[in-house]
Amino acid sequence: MITCDICKARPAQFLQHHAKRRVCKTCFENDILSRVKDTIKRFNMISEGDKVLVAVSGGKDSLTLLDILANLMDNNKIVALSIVEGISGYNREEDVALVRHITRMHGIDHLVVTLKDIIGYGVDDFMHAQQKLKVRSPLSACTFCGIARRRVMNSIAREIGATKIATGHNLDDEVQTYIINILRGDIVRLIQSHPLSAPHAPSLIKRIKPLRYVYEYETTIYAYIKGFHFQDTECPYINQRPTLRAKIRSMLIEIESKAPGTLLNLITYLDTVIEPLVLKYQKESITLPQCTKCGEPTSPKRTVCKFCTLVDLILQASRVGKDG
Ligand SMILES: [Zn+2]
Ligand SMILES: [Zn+2]
Numbered sequence: 001m002i003t004c005d006i007c008k009a010r011p012a013q014f015l016q017h018h019a020k021r022r023v024c025k026t027c028f029e030n031d032i033l034s035r036v037k038d039t040i041k042r043f044n045m046i047s048e049g050d051k052v053l054v055a056v057s058g059g060k061d062s063l064t065l066l067d068i069l070a071n072l073m074d075n076n077k078i079v080a081l082s083i084v085e086g087i088s089g090y091n092r093e094e095d096v097a098l099v100r101h102i103t104r105m106h107g108i109d110h111l112v113v114t115l116k117d118i119i120g121y122g123v124d125d126f127m128h129a130q131q132k133l134k135v136r137s138p139l140s141a142c143t144f145c146g147i148a149r150r151r152v153m154n155s156i157a158r159e160i161g162a163t164k165i166a167t168g169h170n171l172d173d174e175v176q177t178y179i180i181n182i183l184r185g186d187i188v189r190l191i192q193s194h195p196l197s198a199p200h201a202p203s204l205i206k207r208i209k210p211l212r213y214v215y216e217y218e219t220t221i222y223a224y225i226k227g228f229h230f231q232d233t234e235c236p237y238i239n240q241r242p243t244l245r246a247k248i249r250s251m252l253i254e255i256e257s258k259a260p261g262t263l264l265n266l267i268t269y270l271d272t273v274i275e276p277l278v279l280k281y282q283k284e285s286i287t288l289p290q291c292t293k294c295g296e297p298t299s300p301k302r303t304v305c306k307f308c309t310l311v312d313l314i315l316q317a318s319r320v321g322k323d324g
Helices: 025-042 060-072 093-106 115-119 123-132 141-160 171-183 187-192 216-225 243-258 262-283 306-319
Strands: 014-016 021-023 052-055 078-084 109-114 164-166 206-208
Touching (some): 021 025, 025 060, 025 216, 060 078, 060 216, 078 093, 078 141, 109 115, 115 141, 171 243
Parallel strands (some): 052 078, 164 206
């Protein structure tokens, strides 16, 4: 029997490549919990009095996040949110049922909403609209989905008095985001993706990513240990995922496999060197303009926000054929 490298007592069950050690189930769980706890503390993600809305997709990352926060926080201060995107063949009852199982186990409130209920349209509606309008270079489903989900999360958070929105982005996701922004030379986004950056409008609720220092392979192990039979059907729009992110993802996987621990080193390094920029940028306190249609904050130099532009496409499509 190979014993755990941490407790030196129980049998080792999992290999943590990045730390070059074999660990037992208990030590693995404790390691993840303490790493998330440290991340929350290091970036002041959750303070006393905060109410946290946890966006749960039904995938392994968000289920892991929900379970970890339930173990670390007062469960009355957590609300889980499932957003049904309106993608036919993808949104399954079982995914919501699994989230419900976890929330009941911990006594956490669980809200289920559909994009259609809240904003009037789902992802399929948007894709059909672009087809109908024969848009020459159509936007990806992920673009609409991302913007619509963020809008819904923010408005529900405001409605229920949540002061933070937590999402299940893991270490791999966050390093990819940093690299994309660096390659694009997008300093504004680079700073915004730092965990200490503050939202630029009072109506925007701060988003936090407590799994920022947990590898994707570790969330898979965690979900497996907990017996979460998470959603493994791929979104039918997966081939529309941004290609740059996919390329960077496979590049990073290759680097990590040759030199385990690289991604963890990289995010630790980038979080440290970008921090002074965040603090400087924060002082300049940019106030975002308001969208003339919906009144929500929009990007500098825009009069109508991206969300309203996308919804307008759907409205245009619905008029096609009616006008003659
Ligand atoms: Zn152990
Ligand atoms: Zn708008």
